[in-house]
Amino acid sequence: MPSQTTDPIIKFDRVNKSFGDLEVLKGLSFEIGAGERVTLIGPSGSGKTTILRLLMTLELVTPVKHPDENGGVIWVEGAPYSHMEKGGKLHVASERYLRQRRQKVGMVFQQFNLFPNMKVLRNVTEAQVHTLKRSKEEAESKARDLLDLVGLSDKVDNYPNQLSGGQQQRVAIARALAMDPDILLLDEVTSALDPELVADVLGVLRDIADTTNITMLIVTHEMGFAKDVSNRVMMFDQGVIVEEDTPDRIFSDPQEVRTQDFLRAVLSE
Ligand SMILES: Nc1ncnc2c1ncn2[C@@H]1O[C@H](COP(=O)(O)OP(=O)(O)OP(=O)(O)O)[C@@H](O)[C@H]1O
Numbered sequence: 001m002p003s004q005t006t007d008p009i010i011k012f013d014r015v016n017k018s019f020g021d022l023e024v025l026k027g028l029s030f031e032i033g034a035g036e037r038v039t040l041i042g043p044s045g046s047g048k049t050t051i052l053r054l055l056m057t058l059e060l061v062t063p064v065k066h067p068d069e070n071g072g073v074i075w076v077e078g079a080p081y082s083h084m085e086k087g088g089k090l091h092v093a094s095e096r097y098l099r100q101r102r103q104k105v106g107m108v109f110q111q112f113n114l115f116p117n118m119k120v121l122r123n124v125t126e127a128q129v130h131t132l133k134r135s136k137e138e139a140e141s142k143a144r145d146l147l148d149l150v151g152l153s154d155k156v157d158n159y160p161n162q163l164s165g166g167q168q169q170r171v172a173i174a175r176a177l178a179m180d181p182d183i184l185l186l187d188e189v190t191s192a193l194d195p196e197l198v199a200d201v202l203g204v205l206r207d208i209a210d211t212t213n214i215t216m217l218i219v220t221h222e223m224g225f226a227k228d229v230s231n232r233v234m235m236f237d238q239g240v241i242v243e244e245d246t247p248d249r250i251f252s253d254p255q256e257v258r259t260q261d262f263l264r265a266v267l268s269e
């Protein structure tokens with residue numbers, strides 16, 4: 001069974017998410033321990049991005065009646081996250097509560113989503129100054145350190161459109177790390193890159209995995225990377241976990257037919 005030595009930093013308790021009539025997550029439950037690196041795999045439309053977007057509060061859970069008994073709640077760092085406690089009961093979280101809680105979660109997207117009108121340095125300082133209220137000097141010092149870490153010290157004064165895709169993605173990683181997240185969400189961060197740029201981005205992420213204890217949730221088709229970095233793989237289909245195991249076991253000896261079919265398809269791409 002997957003090792004879990006610490007209290008969960010993320011807990012989905014019977015979480016539902018629908019878009020109109022489409023039920024994407026149907027009572028999904030799982031736990032992630034602090035410092036774990038978990039890879040989510042599964043066919044297109046299985047709900048992987050939805051899970052990350054819920055954690056980023058870009059989507060809201062579909063409410064259930066009586067969450068205290070019926071769940072439908074996301075917990076982060078031991079406290080309700082999609083909900084807030086009031087009068088000893090759970091209520092759907094307010095915008096203000098979400099804004100405060102999501103500061104500890106960072107996300108990197110497939111499309112880098114940098115601010116095109118800001119230089120690289122400002123892309124990495126902007127949220128530090130506005131959201132965390134750091135001084136400009138402190139934010140710039142942190143940004144320079146992180147841009148150095150991702151190998152882009154010489155690009156601080158460039159605009160995003162003057163960078164390669166891989167460089168832009170490394171800026172996006174630096175920008176996420178600048179907020180000192182406890183949890184980093186990575187959604188197919190190399191899928192939009194030319195093949196020769198993938199290795200640099202994965203190298204940076206490997207370094208981060210090796211040198212920090214940030215909890216990472218990773219959606220990727222790079223099975224080699226998943227194997228190197230993650231301690232657990234969860235296979236999704238239609239919004240439920242079909243199978244979960246260590247990467248070694250799930251990639252070499254998947255037990256479920258749906259996992260076998262999925263891996264065969266991905267590896268033959
Ligand atoms: N904003 C939305 N409005 C309506 N339907 C949505 C929305 N976002 C996602 N969906 C639907 O929810 C389902 C799950 O989508 P999701 O993006 O989570 O899948 P995924 O596992 O990330 O797929 P992929 O591997 O293609 O990225 C899909 O059927 C998708 O069409």
Ligand SMILES: [Mg+2]
Pocket residue numbers: 048049050
């Ligand atoms: Mg997706």
